[in-house]
Amino acid sequence: MKLNCSILLILISAALPAIGAGPTPEAQALIRELGLREADTAAYKRPDWNPKRVVVMLLQSMGPNTAAFEAQLAAAGDIELVFDRSGNPAPAAEIMAGADGVLASCSQALLDSATPRLVWIHNYRVGMDNCRGASDAQKQQIVFTNNKRLSGPGIAEHSIAMLLALARNLPAYAQSQQNSRWDRSPTRKATFGELKGKTILIAGLGGIGTEIAWRAHGLGMRVIATRNSSRSGPEYVDYVGLADELHKLASQADVVVNALPLTAETTGLFDKEFFDAVKPGAIFLSVGRGPSTVTADLLAALQSQKLFGAGLDVTDPEPLPEDSPLWRQPNVIITPHVAATGSDGTRRMQIIAAENLRRFIAGEPLLNVVDMAAGY
Numbered sequence: 001m002k003l004n005c006s007i008l009l010i011l012i013s014a015a016l017p018a019i020g021a022g023p024t025p026e027a028q029a030l031i032r033e034l035g036l037r038e039a040d041t042a043a044y045k046r047p048d049w050n051p052k053r054v055v056v057m058l059l060q061s062m063g064p065n066t067a068a069f070e071a072q073l074a075a076a077g078d079i080e081l082v083f084d085r086s087g088n089p090a091p092a093a094e095i096m097a098g099a100d101g102v103l104a105s106c107s108q109a110l111l112d113s114a115t116p117r118l119v120w121i122h123n124y125r126v127g128m129d130n131c132r133g134a135s136d137a138q139k140q141q142i143v144f145t146n147n148k149r150l151s152g153p154g155i156a157e158h159s160i161a162m163l164l165a166l167a168r169n170l171p172a173y174a175q176s177q178q179n180s181r182w183d184r185s186p187t188r189k190a191t192f193g194e195l196k197g198k199t200i201l202i203a204g205l206g207g208i209g210t211e212i213a214w215r216a217h218g219l220g221m222r223v224i225a226t227r228n229s230s231r232s233g234p235e236y237v238d239y240v241g242l243a244d245e246l247h248k249l250a251s252q253a254d255v256v257v258n259a260l261p262l263t264a265e266t267t268g269l270f271d272k273e274f275f276d277a278v279k280p281g282a283i284f285l286s287v288g289r290g291p292s293t294v295t296a297d298l299l300a301a302l303q304s305q306k307l308f309g310a311g312l313d314v315t316d317p318e319p320l321p322e323d324s325p326l327w328r329q330p331n332v333i334i335t336p337h338v339a340a341t342g343s344d345g346t347r348r349m350q351i352i353a354a355e356n357l358r359r360f361i362a363g364e365p366l367l368n369v370v371d372m373a374a375g376y
């Protein structure tokens with residue numbers, strides 16, 4: 001294959017750390033801190049495991065950390081790495097030829113360019129909705145891993161920031177500041193009150209939801225939650241219900257957080273029936289996926305003042321159209337799907353991507369394996 005400025009081919013020398021040398025201290029700390037889980041089965045037990053060539057998409061969002069990321073990957077073991085710097089949605093077919101694994105943002109274009117030899121895709125993102133187009137054969141052949149739990153701390157802080165801003169009516173004061181007005185009139189309007197003693201419902205007690213729950217508990221809130229798999233949760237969560245208890249728990253909550261992945265079951269979950277069940281005067285936060293909320297029904301709940309306010313990092317559609325009435329709601333904060341940015345998420349992503357590459361080469365159990373049937 002002819003190399004150009006967008007592709008760098010590196011053959012790791014024998015002088016680098018031996019295969020199976022073990023995770024770095026940074027990786028060990030993250031695995032422990034975030035409770036990352038490894039697969040039940042070691043990679044080498046797969047009959048098609050024979051790693052020789054891995055393609056790595058380098059994203060613009062990695063910025064100045066790119067060189068350090070390349071060095072981390074280069075230290076993972078004895079394998080041929082091909083770095084794709086093109087910025088395209090997926091590596092070109094000639095780059096993917098002969099690849100056993102790929103580190104990338106999963107997309108339909110990537111799936112279409114995969115060859116039967118590909119046995120591992122590490123998705124830089126948490127959401128797997130862009131991988132929905134994987135064929136049945138690909139779901140059988142390929143092990144999918146992702147960034148679950150790695151963006152949790154940043155998204156949790158963003159969620160709490162939106163909650164505090166809404167509770168203290170900061171959007172109204174920000175508008176006054178833009179107009180150079182010393183306006184105390186918002187103090188005469190209905191207030192949400194202090195967070196201490198209020199109940200927050202976390203819909204989706206996964207990696208992100210758990211981080212939000214811990215912070216909310218630290219603010220003195222009573223934390224309840226739902227999860228699809230079990231009723232288990234950390235000690236600072238007062239009650240964990242199953243998915244079918246969402247409406248009942250929403251009637252008790254002063255704050256509801258959508259931290260759910262997008263699946264067939266969660267698409268359109270937050271609809272008119274849900275908002276009718278919500279406790280009057282609640283705040284709704286959405287940091288999961290936009291299509292899990294029916295935008296028209298959310299807007300109606302805001303305009304009728306059933307909701308005190310909403311903090312939305314995700315919307316449906318994205319980008320939110322300029323003429324969407326949501327932009328003009330005084331009790332809404334909208335951020336453009338950026339909750340995971342501006343934090344240590346990129347650093348964590350790079351550490352775990354390199355650790356998974358090391359495990360793939362060494363034949364060890366991979367981290368953050370996705371159940372493609374469930375979608376997370």
